[in-house]
Amino acid sequence: MFSAVHGPTARKRGALRLATATAVTGLVAAGAIAGAGTSFADDKPAASSSGVHATLKSASVTVGAKIDVNNHGKKTAPVGGLFELKVDNAGVIQTYCIDLNHETVDNASYKEVTWAESSLANKAEAAGKINWILDHSYPKVTPDQLSKAIGGKDLTKDTAAAATQAAIWHLSDDVEAVPQDAAAAELTTYLLAKAENKPEPKASLGFDKDAVSGRPGSQVGPLTVQTNAKKVALGIAPGAAAGVQLTDVNGKVITSAVNGTQVYFKVPKGTADGFAKVTASAQTTVPVGRAFVSDGEIQSQTFILASTSVVPVTAVATAKWADQGAAPAVSVKKDCVKGGLDVSVSNKGTKDFDVVVLGKKLTVPANSSQTVFVPVAEDAKYDFTIADQHFSGVLDCKTAGTGTPTPSSKPSPASAGGTSTGGSSTGTNGGTNLAETGSSSSTPMIAGAAVVLVLLGGGAVFFLRKKKTAGN
Template sequence: MWSILCRCAAVLTSAALVGGLSGAPAALAEDFSRVDRDPVQGNEIVLSDGTEVPTALFSLRVADSASVSAYTAEADGEVRQRAAYVESAWDDGTRWTEIDAVTDSVDRATWVVANSYPHVALADLAMASETIFLDERQAIAGTQAALWHVLDGVELDPGANDTAVTALYEYLVAGSEDAPDDSGAPSLKISPTQLETVAPEKPLGPLTVTSSGTEPVRVAVRGAPASWLVDADGEQVRRVHDGESVYLDVDPSVPAGVVTLHVRGDDVPLPEGRLFTGRDGVRTQPLITAEPGTAARATAATLTWHSEEPEEIASPEPATPAPSVPEPESAAGTDDSAVVVPDATPSDEPSDEPREHSADDDLAGTGTWLSGLLIIAGALVVSGLIILVLGRKRRN
């Protein structure tokens, strides 16, 4: 008897836990990057307005891959080392293109990091900038000042800074004016990221995959079971190369659905000059990769289709009113001023009119998760009491 009751208590507790937690949202895995150690400090620089600003070279671990060096894209703000970063497209914001210059500011920034430290050795960089000696702190300061100039319009005070820093800054600023066109696209991208159609007769698409690598990347869909990824010839595909397009072939018997197209590549090349910003709008300094690397990259797109929208139904013609029947005269005669007042007593019959939506109706659904927690707590208390009472009886 004792063992049976203990089992019942355990089953009750487990059922409450499963029922209460079944409504909890599942966590979604997502690649992100972090600043993984203290930065290497550079010389402090003096701007044209007299402001003194520190410089540093950060280490950014891209997803689970090796770390790469990175500079900040703006002179103001700070890097939150615990913040999660994601690779972003330069054209997501307009602030990178507001600098008045002949050459695009993003192209200039890419040229700066590709032709400076740590991508270029200190001795070679000193020779290119025509300085006698250049150490790591000076190289970091000169490179960071040049990036702030081409991206943020910051001017360096030539007379208030180290000679080697100023020489490197001027070399990088001048050289970036003739930078070649570089789109600065992310290392892995799918376009468009959202696609919607009505009653598709052909496969949905195209969706074009762009990758910085030469190896194919994996593609897969999740959502509607009766759908497949195909190429332009209608053949099913699981891997695509850079520049290739995919389509979603939908079973005609499925009138509507939503699927997510996942694209993932292993050891995708990550060129220097790629932009990383705070995930989900987290405020932290944007970072620019200063050396090439490789990383596992992932991206996704959403495809939606639904059945053809029904045509609007014409409103019926109003019925011809029936001829009015004169009411019988009362015994007291007729009185034109008499008014018939309808009975205001509420009826128990249900009304055909739609009920107004109340804010309380929305609030009623918010207690689902709280109710689950209360069920769990109650089940645990009841189980404990049962075991305690039965334990005492057993001892007696």
């Protein structure tokens, strides 16, 4: 999904369009993943999707106030505070920025991810302290309660949000951030002094892998359900072969699951080579502290969840089967610690599955699996297909560095479920917003890179596009 970008910034971001490339010297190793195996279907099964999907309602802060930021010698005064994400088919959740110098984009798509898949990947202690701050500050704690904690100083929703954002920026972006309001500045100091390392919250809903494979006449799996919901509904998406059922490890047909449930596909003997998708759905409260990254070709800054409500969550994964030959299933996870993708290939077929990774040939024997790491340049687009499974996205793992944010006016009032949650001042809405997020049109964009992966068996191409440097 592409996000709309309006006004002058749209022209600036035009320079950031991604270009297809076949090799980049010195930025990322170019190479290939290739496979020779069975083609399961003309209609390629999609990669798994999980958790919460949402849209940024506005590129402007909705509750907050100005913060003096010293970004490694570059001093600015952006408005910092809460943003609102509209959950698909549900209400609104509130987030703080953990990625100071990236832009925010109106209507940008977002998805829930682990810390390891975000800019918090290499900041375990900082991430834990941010999670503590979220649990002990606004909006989870009222301005009156926070005022008492710092000795009775008067705080509003706007100044409490600004204080919380400033404390988070200290940890997420390693900058000096001090709210212009005196009481808010005291709250920032208080939060940083008290913060402790708090564990990462559990996922709202997902599976442990994207796909599983096997042979007709057997149970194909397992996929393990990962959720904080009390109960998850399970079903097989339309289009699966007749007779395919979801079962537990003992072969009992199941229509629901809980955290840790192992799900199998029972595929009748004689079923033609093919695939089926399992859908999982639930209503749950997404835990405060979950990271949200932009889920589209146009990047928008990374957020962390500050307040939540009960929302619908979904997950999808694929089972594939083949009677003879290799039966590969591929799972891909973003690895922000190493800076790339972990590509796992499982082969439950009767023959070996040959894979060439960065020029080195690997063989995945029948009933075994291999995982390879594919380096991807920061901010680079990846888009590839392996064994009929398609994966795409942008590697957005790091904060943008030392940008030069432009000061802005105060934020506009916020509305969550029809109730005002912000101050009475107004600000700029619409389009991409640099001033209110601490980003800048002059922020250097890290040059992208390309890794070309030619699939010998599936005939698919993995390509990464190069994002051009902008703002220089």
